Amino acid sequence: MKKYLYVFNYPRLEEGICLMEMRTLFEKDIIEKEIFSNKNIDVSDSVYINFKIEILHMDEKFENIVEKIKKEKIIMEEFKVEYYKIGNDETEYAERIKKTRSIGLEVQGEPNMKNPKTIYGIVKVKDIWILGIYKKNNFLWNSRVKKPMSYSNSLGVSLAKSVINLATCGDRNISIIDPCCGIGTILIEACKMNVNIEGYEINKKIYENAKINLKFYNCNVEITNGDMHEIAKKYDSSILDIPYGIFSHITKEEQQSLINKTREISKRLILISFEDLDYMIEKAEFKIIDRCEIPKGNFKRYIYTCM
Numbered sequence: 001m002k003k004y005l006y007v008f009n010y011p012r013l014e015e016g017i018c019l020m021e022m023r024t025l026f027e028k029d030i031i032e033k034e035i036f037s038n039k040n041i042d043v044s045d046s047v048y049i050n051f052k053i054e055i056l057h058m059d060e061k062f063e064n065i066v067e068k069i070k071k072e073k074i075i076m077e078e079f080k081v082e083y084y085k086i087g088n089d090e091t092e093y094a095e096r097i098k099k100t101r102s103i104g105l106e107v108q109g110e111p112n113m114k115n116p117k118t119i120y121g122i123v124k125v126k127d128i129w130i131l132g133i134y135k136k137n138n139f140l141w142n143s144r145v146k147k148p149m150s151y152s153n154s155l156g157v158s159l160a161k162s163v164i165n166l167a168t169c170g171d172r173n174i175s176i177i178d179p180c181c182g183i184g185t186i187l188i189e190a191c192k193m194n195v196n197i198e199g200y201e202i203n204k205k206i207y208e209n210a211k212i213n214l215k216f217y218n219c220n221v222e223i224t225n226g227d228m229h230e231i232a233k234k235y236d237s238s239i240l241d242i243p244y245g246i247f248s249h250i251t252k253e254e255q256q257s258l259i260n261k262t263r264e265i266s267k268r269l270i271l272i273s274f275e276d277l278d279y280m281i282e283k284a285e286f287k288i289i290d291r292c293e294i295p296k297g298n299f300k301r302y303i304y305t306c307m
């Protein structure tokens with residue numbers, strides 16, 4: 001029996017990046033929107049995982065789970081039992097309530113319906129009943145969508161969190177460099193996820209705006225005003241949101257040179273681009289190990305994981 005059940009969802013246009021993130025975090029192909037895994041991921045690290053269940057019992061017969069709970073004589077103060085209907089579970093409301101009560105009656109201690117300290121979750125996945133401890137995504141990233149200093153070339157917060165997950169694979173001990181960090185979207189999200197990250201930004205004004213944003217969100221992240229070609233340190237991963245457009249007049253040769261530099265300073269590269277840059281990645285002697293495209297108006301963003 002796996003330790004955890006994760007339940008995720010995504011807006012249609014974000015299917016590619018969501019599935020790429022899930023493949024990376026759980027190290028397997030994703031077929032369903034429910035993932036069984038032994039990996040303990042903080043659900044709030046991803047914008048797509050709605051909740052997880054730390055599995056206590058799984059059984060084809062719900063009554064068997066009730067029996068097991070009875071035998072365990074669980075004592076829990078301020079608990080609540082909730083039924084979470086997912087996938088193609090068609091269990092009727094009355095039946096769901098009945099099942100919730102039957103578990104609640106076997107837990108010894110005072111329930112707390114408004115502010116429970118522990119939530120027992122019941123779910124049914126493909127005719128298998130699961131009971132476990134429910135952990136919900138706090139979706140706090142939503143509060144960081146509008147920053148004091150904005151920038152037309154900045155990433156959305158949701159995508160920033162996804163690329164961090166692509167860089168870390170869920171391991172918070174990974175060191176990351178965001179060598180073209182703009183106003184610090186990725187730096188702030190990494191800091192909130194307790195991931196070790198540093199930033200570089202060549203433009204003085206944009207760098208100062210990044211400092212303001214970092215301070216506003218209480219993020220103590222090292223950021224340097226300079227050209228990323230000067231970076232001497234080595235990192236596990238680079239996340240390169242490659243400069244483009246009217247604000248950064250950049251040639252193909254310069255873009256190639258930035259990708260080449262990430263090869264020199266990191267083992268893994270997460271590249272974000274508005275163009276297909278396969279040939280540049282190969283030229284830099286990186287191998288593309290996963291990829292997706294995200295539609296954005298008349299354009300699309302290309303996300304690559306390279307090693």
Ligand SMILES: C[S@@+](CC[C@H](N)C(=O)[O-])C[C@H]1O[C@@H](n2cnc3c(N)ncnc32)[C@H](O)[C@@H]1O
Binds near residue numbers: 228
């Ligand atoms: C696409 S923007 C990054 C936006 C950023 N991800 C954000 O969310 O704010 C690329 C940034 O790279 C910076 N840049 C361009 N060339 C650079 C270089 N050689 N070294 C460091 N930063 C550079 C640009 O000034 C620009 O702010």
